[in-house]
């Protein structure tokens with residue numbers, strides 16, 4: 001699913017009204033109706049809903065929601081900010097709101113801000129949506145501060161008011177609503193999935209409103225939102241005559257004294273994702289632990305407490321880095337490994353830290369290799385960034401220059417390709433921010449490469465399955481108790497849930 005800019009959304013909006021032969025007012029009714037359904041499902045009528053409406057179509061959405069909630073006997077008050085002009089669809093919905101004697105308070109100055117000190121207030125933020133083109137100032141900005149300061153439950157319609165849909169580098173960050181939930185229409189907005197806006201977005205819910213799919217696909221965008229539909233048809237099926245040799249031999253180069261668990265997690269994940277054979281090349285100190293915890297994995301020993309000998313390549317698909325440490329001898333072997341093969345590697349954790357310091361080796365990394373840093377590790381490669389756009393821009397340049405894939409881990413892990421496309425992963429949850437989760441991802445991605453997926457597909461599918469396995473695990477253990485082994489244990493369920501749909 002594409003991620004679009006504000007102007008592109010407007011265009012799709014227009015094409016949808018034409019192809020479906022409906023008016024923009026009808027489209028608004030549909031969109032806001034879907035938001036109202038979500039609210040009705042998630043909140044009882046014991047709460048008082050304060051709906052803040054701006055002058056454009058976002059405000060129009062707010063009025064439709066207010067009308068639907070009122071018709072279901074919810075307690076609703078609408079607040080309108082004074083403005084020179086209101087959009088046509090706003091005006092028409094305001095008339096409907098007045099016709100049902102909806103409770104309306106207009107706000108012309110700061111003294112008219114309502115008292116928000118009641119426990120049961122839920123705020124619906126329909127001040128501004130995808131139409132803003134400059135930072136919010138004046139009375140509207142004061143109102144946004146006031147709402148944020150009240151620390152109430154806030155449901156934003158489409159996008160937290162004040163946030164631009166994509167690049168917020170030039171925005172003022174003190175006049176943006178801090179939402180609890182954002183009900184975003186049809187497609188995720190880039191700003192909602194970038195970590196820099198985490199204080200505003202709250203939990204994002206994508207509300208389907210039936211926009212024209214062809215019109216969306218026709219828009220040019222190098223941002224893609226990855227859901228199952230994107231890759232379901234690429235998942236390889238196994239035939240009865242398959243042999244383990246058909247699914248490749250993975251080599252996990254991992255572990256050091258005290259961090260053998262990383263090797264265990266990565267190699268087990270490779271097996272669970274379907275690699276035919278897995279060998280863990282680890283220091284001797286982990287031999288017994290690995291053999292007894294995953295008997296299906298073969299062990300090749302390297303060094304006593306850390307990797308220090310020539311790594312055996314032997315046509316394996318190699319995932320390197322989890323728990324290896326940055327001992328000098330390990331460094332030497334990792335740098336040597338990079339120069340000894342032309343096959344794509346998955347490079348993670350300390351292998352990334354080792355390479356970060358050796359810029360002259362970057363050109364030697366086999367093309368189409370996959371780097372899987374978390375943001376801190378990645379900043380060691382491209383330097384600190386001022387905002388997420390700068391981070392993505394520099395990563396695109398890097399990926400193009402070295403012909404590598406970069407998977408930046410986070411709430412919405414993004415895969416940056418050598419062509420400069422960005423694939424944002426939609427699955428996963430906060431419980432996965434736990435020790436060993438990244439080691440599991442390394443094992444998953446290299447295990448997909450070994451089964452014949454390209455680097456791009458292995459990254460995108462791997463991230464999605466990793467997140468989905470985590471989501472299934474969350475149902476069983478809850479976010480707080482989820483551990484990395486639970487992700488591995490649910491890889492099979494993740495596959496099944498996609499195949500059974």
Ligand SMILES: NC(=O)C1=CN([C@@H]2O[C@H](COP(=O)(O)OP(=O)(O)OC[C@H]3O[C@@H](n4cnc5c(N)ncnc54)[C@H](OP(=O)(O)O)[C@@H]3O)[C@@H](O)[C@H]2O)[C@@H](O)CC1
Pocket residue numbers: 009010012013027028031032054055056057058059060061085086087127128129130131132133134135136137140157158159185211
């Ligand atoms: N996508 C879809 O398919 C659908 C989208 N829908 C909804 O439409 C929303 C987009 O609506 P929109 O285009 O009318 O813009 P919106 O965000 O309400 O704001 C525009 C108003 O704000 C004003 N304004 C702008 N910047 C400002 C500033 N800094 N400070 C102060 N004022 C500022 C601007 O005034 P002007 O720039 O002319 O001065 C204008 O009056 C979208 O988010 C979704 O909720 C659904 O209803 C149907 C399906």
Ligand SMILES: [K+]
Pocket residue numbers: 058125126127128129156157158159160161
């Ligand atoms: K809004």
